[in-house]
Amino acid sequence: MINKEEIRKKIIVSAGQIFSHYGFKKTTMDEIAKALKMGKSSIYYYFESKEDIFEAVVLYEANVLRNELTTAIKAVESPIEKMRSYVFVRMKSFEKLSNYYNAIFDKNLDHFDFIETIREKYDREELAILRLIIYHGARKKVFNVVNSEYTAMAVQTTLKGLEVPLFWKKKEMNIENRLNAILDVLFYGIVKNK
Amino acid sequence: MINKEEIRKKIIVSAGQIFSHYGFKKTTMDEIAKALKMGKSSIYYYFESKEDIFEAVVLYEANVLRNELTTAIKAVESPIEKMRSYVFVRMKSFEKLSNYYNAIFDKNLDHFDFIETIREKYDREELAILRLIIYHGARKKVFNVVNSEYTAMAVQTTLKGLEVPLFWKKKEMNIENRLNAILDVLFYGIVKNK
DNA sequence: GAATTGTCGACCAAATCATTCGAAGGCATT
């Protein structure tokens, strides 16, 4: 029992990347296992089911996002101040959401279907948070690509753009718009401010 | 027989967007049909098979890319000139590739698996072209998001960055890097030049 | 009003999927 918790985390991170690109349904256990260079059955030693992994991913991502926002926002000045408290209120409400998580969880969903499910049952606060989490998933990928000087800049500019997606008018969230939605945040943060 | 060719094109475009995000294998006929608001069986009136659609998509994308490059490159000046002929040479060689297309086509592939298959059988010319095609698929999505003033700018800056992905060192093309690869071009074109 | 063109629901065989299970490798303690 050397590093069971560490391996769990590795699975969460790796699976999270796949989930965030392909969604829950299209992500296979084989794929997750292969990405981890691990036998598929071995994963079941650390998690009970695919849904179990997904839940862990969402919870984990929420936490990473919160931390990232907390520190990043401190490095930014005045005109963002209002947004700052705004985002924090939403952060708090995530705890509430995560309790309902199991109840709303059902098959056939991926990130965006998940949002649609919640949209009907819960208020806009939770919705915004979940959206943030998903955007974060995309941003994380981006941050891995560019080198650190870009990263710093991207974090700040993206944060500046966050207000927009938060208040986004409901867009058609069909398949062909999913990558678009993600890239939109990206663009808004980076292109807009220059 | 009013608009058979038009509907074929609609299928190609719509399916192309899904293919470029999820890859060949993960894209289902039901999904394509749903995106087109069309019965699944109806699609088979226009195409023989899923692979048939995919082939049409690749051919179509190659053509769109060629046209786009042809016009866009004309609007750019001197230091790109060498790249210009370079890209064109590659464009020519695509014809050759498309002839082999059916031969190399087999199950279990998506865009990147496809590239891997080709990597072993053909020279770097064809590889570069295919990569271009795939990047184009991603870029097209991006261009749909931003409005036209950004589009014009994005086309040019992205074109300037094209040399880089063309000569990219071989990166691990596993799942978690796929979106990264796409966004890299994006970033390189847009962030780099400002 | 018949022939042709186009759409679709229902269905199928084959493939894929999440999950289980037992065997066994590794490693410490006795």
Added chain:
DNA sequence: AATGCCTTCGAATGATTTGGTCGACAATTC
């Protein structure tokens, strides 16, 4: 070297999904 525990995994399985078919039936053209 025998015991017991932690960990990994190949193989098997039952359920679901998937690409593709077919016949019925609209719609359009002649």
